[in-house]
Amino acid sequence: xxPNLIIEFGPRSILSLIGIITLIIGVWYVDRTWDEKxxxxxxxxxxxxxxxxxxxxxxFPFPILxxxxxxxxxxxxxxxxxxxxxxxxxxxxxxxxxxxxxxxTVASVPMGDAVRYRKKSKKMKLSMMFLLSWIGLTITSGLxxxxxxxxxxxxxxxxxxIIASMKLLWKYRKMGDSWEKxxxxxxxxxxxxxxxxxxxxxxFLFWTxxxxxxxxxxxxxxxxxxxxxxxxxxxxGCGMVPIVMMIDYAHDEGGKYVGLGTSGAHFGRLFESIVxxxxxxxxxxxxxxxxxxxxxxxxxMRKWLLLATCMLQAITAGGLIQTAVYKGNMKLKMRxxxxxxxxxxxxxxxxxxxxxxxxxLAFFGVPLIILGQVTVFKNxxxxxxxxIHKVVxxxxxxxSVGEPLFTTxxxxxxxxxxxxML
Numbered sequence: 001x002x003p004n005l006i007i008e009f010g011p012r013s014i015l016s017l018i019g020i021i022t023l024i025i026g027v028w029y030v031d032r033t034w035d036e037k038x039x040x041x042x043x044x045x046x047x048x049x050x051x052x053x054x055x056x057x058x059x060f061p062f063p064i065l066x067x068x069x070x071x072x073x074x075x076x077x078x079x080x081x082x083x084x085x086x087x088x089x090x091x092x093x094x095x096x097x098x099x100x101x102x103x104x105t106v107a108s109v110p111m112g113d114a115v116r117y118r119k120k121s122k123k124m125k126l127s128m129m130f131l132l133s134w135i136g137l138t139i140t141s142g143l144x145x146x147x148x149x150x151x152x153x154x155x156x157x158x159x160x161x162i163i164a165s166m167k168l169l170w171k172y173r174k175m176g177d178s179w180e181k182x183x184x185x186x187x188x189x190x191x192x193x194x195x196x197x198x199x200x201x202x203x204f205l206f207w208t209x210x211x212x213x214x215x216x217x218x219x220x221x222x223x224x225x226x227x228x229x230x231x232x233x234x235x236x237g238c239g240m241v242p243i244v245m246m247i248d249y250a251h252d253e254g255g256k257y258v259g260l261g262t263s264g265a266h267f268g269r270l271f272e273s274i275v276x277x278x279x280x281x282x283x284x285x286x287x288x289x290x291x292x293x294x295x296x297x298x299x300x301m302r303k304w305l306l307l308a309t310c311m312l313q314a315i316t317a318g319g320l321i322q323t324a325v326y327k328g329n330m331k332l333k334m335r336x337x338x339x340x341x342x343x344x345x346x347x348x349x350x351x352x353x354x355x356x357x358x359x360x361l362a363f364f365g366v367p368l369i370i371l372g373q374v375t376v377f378k379n380x381x382x383x384x385x386x387x388i389h390k391v392v393x394x395x396x397x398x399x400s401v402g403e404p405l406f407t408t409x410x411x412x413x414x415x416x417x418x419x420x421m422l
Contacts, residue, residue, distance in 0.1 A: 001293040003223030005150065005212040010083025013211040013221075015076035020203050023069025023104075024404065027199075030063045030112075032399035035174040039185035060116050063108045070104030081145055081213040083220060095140035096210075102133045118180050134159045141210045148214075155209035161202030169195030173398045189398045191380045192249035196403035197241045204411050222357055223419070229290040230418040236284035237414030241407050243276045247322065252381040252396075257326040260319065277318040278311070284417065285310035288351075292420050303421070306350045313343045330387040341370060351413070354422045361416035368409030376402025 007013050037059035045052035074097045078087050106129045114123035138159045142151040170176035172193040178186035208224065224230070247261065250272045255262030261273030270276065285307030289299050299307070316339050324333040348366040352359030377383035379400035385393035 001225065001227065003218065004226040005147070005208065005214060005224040006218060006221040007208065007212045007224070008081065008083030008217070008221040011079040011085055012076050012081055013083070013207075015079070016073050016207060016211050019069045019071070019073030019076060020207055021069070022072060023066050024199070024203065026063055026065030026067070026069050028399055028401060028404065029065060030061055031169070031173070032397065033061050034059055034115075035176075035189075035399055036395075036397065038179070039174040042185050056116065060112055063112065067104055067108055070100055074100035074104075076211075077141075077144065081147075081211060082215065090144065092140050092144035096137060096144055099133050099137035099140060103130065103137065106130050106133060115175075115180065118183065120180065123180070131163065134163060138206075141206075145210060145212070147209075147212065150214075151209045151212075153209075154205050158202045158204070158206030158209060161198045161205065163202075165195045165198035165202060167195075168193050168198065169398070171195075189396055190249070190253075191376065191396045191398055191400060192245045192252055192403075193398070194242065194245065196400075197245070197407040200404050200407040201238070201411070204408075222415070224415075225292050225418060227290075227292055228294045229287055229292055232283060232287040232290065233414045233418040236280045236287065237410045237417070238407070239280050240277070240284075240410055241403075243271070243280060244406075245403075246271045247273075247277065247318075248376075248380065251326065252383075260323070262326075274314070274318040274322070278314040281310045281314035281318075282307070287417055288421060302350060302353070306347065309343055309347045309350065313340070313347065316340050316343060325383075325387065328387045328390065330384070333387065344370060348413075348416075351416050356419075358416050358419040361412045361419075365409045365412030365416060368405045368412065370409075372402045372404070372406025372409055374402070375405060376400050378402075 038056055041050070041052060041055035041059055044050045045055065077093045077096045077100070078089065080086065080088050106126050111123065111126050111130075113119070114126055138152065138155045142155050145151045172186070172190035172195065174185045174189045176186065178184060212224065246267045250262045250264075250266045251257075253266060255265055255272060261269070263269065264272050266272065288303045288306050289296055291297055297303075316336055320336040321333055321340060324330075324336060344366045348362040352362035378385070379393075379397040379402060381393050381396045383393065385391075
């Protein structure tokens with residue numbers, strides 16, 4: 001079975017990926033700075049009578065990385081999707097560049113001014129321009145790639161995901177909706193929200209749509225198959241993100257531990273337990289039993305070992321580590337975390353055993369998943385701080401880099417296991 005899409009490693013895919021990574025870092029830096037410094041300035045002004053306006057001005061950095069990222073992303077449209085170096089000044093490519101630059105402009109300084117000074121009317125107008133520009137970019141980008149309906153579906157899903165992520169982050173962050181409506185920080189910021197994961201997923205989908213081709217060479221690119229194996233790999237792999245989020249959200253927000261999970265006050269007993277987590281890990285391992293032509297193969301030792309590793313990881317992470325967290329036992333959590341790391345790298349070794357692009361995807365994905373978990377545990381309400389000090393973290397960070405890293409890692413690992421296994 002030939003791949004449905006191939007992302008050729010050339011100027012278009014590489015430049016656009018660099019641009020996306022740069023602008024994501026830019027968004028996270030600016031919004032995290034505004035969240036942390038802005039809320040701290042408000043608290044100081046409330047307690048000590050400091051000059052709030054002056055401190056808030058200093059809390060809003062200029063979005064240089066965001067603008068640079070969009071500029072690099074826009075330039076990538078001048079190159080073809082087949083990996084070639086020849087410049088292409090077609091009307092659709094130029095249109096995509098123009099819409100990219102409009103998005104960069106609208107979402108940077110003007111939007112920052114509207115947020116900083118709570119200009120509701122201006123923000124509404126800019127938000128409408130933001131939405132229309134994304135529609136324009138999706139259409140021109142889809143026409144430019146000439147991949148048919150696939151580019152529009154993936155690009156449209158990516159754009160919707162990115163826009164939805166902004167709404168969610170704005171709702172749960174410290175200096176978002178609460179600041180704009182009431183002129184004060186959010187009294188209950190939520191670290192575990194789907195804003196960050198949707199932002200990363202959206203950009204992955206849009207990057208796939210704008211940089212892929214249907215006529216490339218597998219050896220010089222990343223093949224993407226639309227089949228049962230890929231569907232199951234992404235359902236189970238990327239599905240870990242919301243499942244883990246529900247489990248940890250419930251604990252962060254005070255869910256009562258009742259054994260292998262919390263009471264179900266937030267998402268129901270089932271989704272606050274190990275059952276969905278164990279199920280997805282099992283399905284992730286079972287994905288290796290399906291070939292790229294959608295047939296089921298008789299598992300060999302390597303595939304049974306992969307499934308066993310997945311199931312052991314589910315028990316380790318969802319059972320042993322999570323129970324240690326619920327009980328506030330930091331020493332036990334660290335011991336089980338060593339097993340967690342070893343199992344993950346054993347999984348990467350198995351998935352990437354055949355070499356090639358699969359090995360790179362697996363061995364880049366696994367460290368990102370681990371680093372994501374380590375980071376978000378430092379930033380959440382009932383994570384490392386709560387386990388050490390026995391009190392809720394007084395400064396949870398909504399714009400933790402943990403969730404973007406965790407999501408990126410699972411996308412890469414899902415891509416890895418979706419590739420053919422010899």
